[in-house]
Amino acid sequence: METVWDVLTDFTVRNALLGALLLGTLSGVLGTFAVLREQSLLGDALSHAALPGICIGFLVAGSRQLWPLALGALVVGAAAAWCVLLLTRHSRLKSDASVGVVLSTFFAGGTVLLTYIQNQQLPGQAGLDSFLFGQAAAMLPSDLWAMGAVAAVGIGLVLVFWKEFKLVTFDPGFARSLGWPVRLLEGVLTSMIALAVVIGLQMVGVVLMVALIIAPAAAARQWTQRLETMVLLAALFGAASGAAGTLVSLVRPGLATGPLIVLCATGIAALSLLLAPRRGVVWRAVQRRRTRAEVESGRVLVDLLQLARAHGDENYASAQGMINAVYGADAQATLVRLEKEGLVRPVAPEHGTGRHWHLTPAGQEAARRLLEGRRDGREE
Amino acid sequence: MTVHSEPVQAPWDRAGAGSSVDVEHEPSLALHIEDLTVSYEYRPVLWDIDLDIPPGVLGAVVGPNGAGKSTLIKAILGMVPVAAGHIYVFGRPHHRQLSRIGYVPQRTSVDWDFPTTALDVVMMGLYGKLGWIRRPGKAERQKALEALEHVGMAPYAHRQISQLSGGQQQRVFLARALVQDADLYLMDEPMAGVDATTERHIIGLLKELRSRGKTVLVVHHDLQTVSQYFDWLVLLNVRIIAQGPMHEVYTLDNLRHTYGGQIRLLQGLAGALATDGDGEAKPGDGRSAGDGGAAALGR
Numbered sequence: 001m002e003t004v005w006d007v008l009t010d011f012t013v014r015n016a017l018l019g020a021l022l023l024g025t026l027s028g029v030l031g032t033f034a035v036l037r038e039q040s041l042l043g044d045a046l047s048h049a050a051l052p053g054i055c056i057g058f059l060v061a062g063s064r065q066l067w068p069l070a071l072g073a074l075v076v077g078a079a080a081a082w083c084v085l086l087l088t089r090h091s092r093l094k095s096d097a098s099v100g101v102v103l104s105t106f107f108a109g110g111t112v113l114l115t116y117i118q119n120q121q122l123p124g125q126a127g128l129d130s131f132l133f134g135q136a137a138a139m140l141p142s143d144l145w146a147m148g149a150v151a152a153v154g155i156g157l158v159l160v161f162w163k164e165f166k167l168v169t170f171d172p173g174f175a176r177s178l179g180w181p182v183r184l185l186e187g188v189l190t191s192m193i194a195l196a197v198v199i200g201l202q203m204v205g206v207v208l209m210v211a212l213i214i215a216p217a218a219a220a221r222q223w224t225q226r227l228e229t230m231v232l233l234a235a236l237f238g239a240a241s242g243a244a245g246t247l248v249s250l251v252r253p254g255l256a257t258g259p260l261i262v263l264c265a266t267g268i269a270a271l272s273l274l275l276a277p278r279r280g281v282v283w284r285a286v287q288r289r290r291t292r293a294e295v296e297s298g299r300v301l302v303d304l305l306q307l308a309r310a311h312g313d314e315n316y317a318s319a320q321g322m323i324n325a326v327y328g329a330d331a332q333a334t335l336v337r338l339e340k341e342g343l344v345r346p347v348a349p350e351h352g353t354g355r356h357w358h359l360t361p362a363g364q365e366a367a368r369r370l371l372e373g374r375r376d377g378r379e380e
Numbered sequence: 381m382t383v384h385s386e387p388v389q390a391p392w393d394r395a396g397a398g399s400s401v402d403v404e405h406e407p408s409l410a411l412h413i414e415d416l417t418v419s420y421e422y423r424p425v426l427w428d429i430d431l432d433i434p435p436g437v438l439g440a441v442v443g444p445n446g447a448g449k450s451t452l453i454k455a456i457l458g459m460v461p462v463a464a465g466h467i468y469v470f471g472r473p474h475h476r477q478l479s480r481i482g483y484v485p486q487r488t489s490v491d492w493d494f495p496t497t498a499l500d501v502v503m504m505g506l507y508g509k510l511g512w513i514r515r516p517g518k519a520e521r522q523k524a525l526e527a528l529e530h531v532g533m534a535p536y537a538h539r540q541i542s543q544l545s546g547g548q549q550q551r552v553f554l555a556r557a558l559v560q561d562a563d564l565y566l567m568d569e570p571m572a573g574v575d576a577t578t579e580r581h582i583i584g585l586l587k588e589l590r591s592r593g594k595t596v597l598v599v600h601h602d603l604q605t606v607s608q609y610f611d612w613l614v615l616l617n618v619r620i621i622a623q624g625p626m627h628e629v630y631t632l633d634n635l636r637h638t639y640g641g642q643i644r645l646l647q648g649l650a651g652a653l654a655t656d657g658d659g660e661a662k663p664g665d666g667r668s669a670g671d672g673g674a675a676a677l678g679r
Contacts (some may be wrong), residue, residue: 167504171490177457177483178508225540227495
């Protein structure tokens, strides 16, 4: 088996790696806009519908050159997008159902065409099936140039028309009220996303290409509150996934590149969804617990104050049983926490059994403030 | 109700004072609309609208669900295709005057989870004046900060917009319209679903705009406050039911016409209109004009 170094210094490998970096970066940048415009499903339909386009392109051109295949993929992909729009507008299907129907129809048609071509024993058809799951090793130097061109145009457009794309994505209605050609701008964005999908088909495959568009952007969204940072992070995540997946598939030939790239991208996305501050699942769960604990502490304080007042003595100690009756098993932990904060103090019962608690002066003050806040809230 | 004294433009007279010909037409009016018709999938949403708004008024557009209130605003801004009619803003076709119109869309029309800050959203109000490609710079930041200060939101300038309350988000939208420095302001339900403090803040701002000579037209949903906040009233239910100064137009008779006799008395109004969003029309909604066939234009 070759070592990683041998692989890295190989010319075709460097091509593939460079292609993966370009593709990942482009997917991240454009995917950000796709995700924010809630167009993820459209990308899915586009990439699945590209399969019949690739086959038709091959049949017409008679060879596996990138441009006829990409053109076929684009044309048929656009037709599929058009079908989704027509179905949504003129039938009772909702858009998710329309996407599902169109996506599977076109993909089925593409699979039929692909198996037909494979059974015809046509010359030059070898490796056409790599478009299903992607094969980085199959990439030619000319493909790299095509990728570079699309990436340069796509990223260049985003840089030049940054503020236009931002406003059209956030508030297209307001953009139209400024007299902007919103349809045109949206069309340019959607076309660029479609181009990125098509250009990535050979490397990632029609089945999973959409994941490379969505996953880096979804991951990036978790870490930032600014569009600029989100685009940069998505590009970084996309490039890293592309490079990692390609490397593994080149070191272990036979493993399809697409799934490896996508696993890297979705892995990053999963970690981000779990762990990111503010938006991550873990962070929010901790936050929710903390809030619940705070609310309960407040309620216990107020209850203790009201019990004490009912006895005409603010230093009155209430039996823990009375608190338990309301808060159940949580009461113990809450009371201990309040004791640590110096707001309550346990006392031995004068008579009877069980622990009793009374508010410290600080606790009385806190409870009084909470009670007043509650009253104000009700008045509003 | 003001009556049209204009000779009405014949619908077939396309070469007339059509929107493609740049001639002054009713320059003394902030807004002048002739025969406006907008339809959505072969249903008229707005039908034969003639509307005049003099400059310097603080006007409300009021009507039931599906009356076409939002569509009227969008038509003036050129956001929806117009089936017929002409719209003039300060005497010129509306699409040439967009830079003089400020717009506050419905708050719920955007995704507030978008990764951006309050200050950034306000700066978007300056994008029109900046022109293509140019990025906002220091001067724009300063203007946006002042506008945020004006609506009492300066402390939240760098807050992510999803972390603002509904009322605060609404004030960010108002600040964005303020930096547009327009002469005519169109606002779509700026007081829907905001707290009492924000509502007081907003109405104070609207009155201030009027005192600076601006013309303001607001889609409003609360019939109980409309006469107290505004000085001009447009009653709309697919057609114009009545328009003019508040004290002339705000009559029970006109309101009954607009809401199709469904309102009992002003007492019951608040409850009856509490569900008045801009979604589907309630099945029980009666309509006096436009045969009740108008669907709300989906946002």
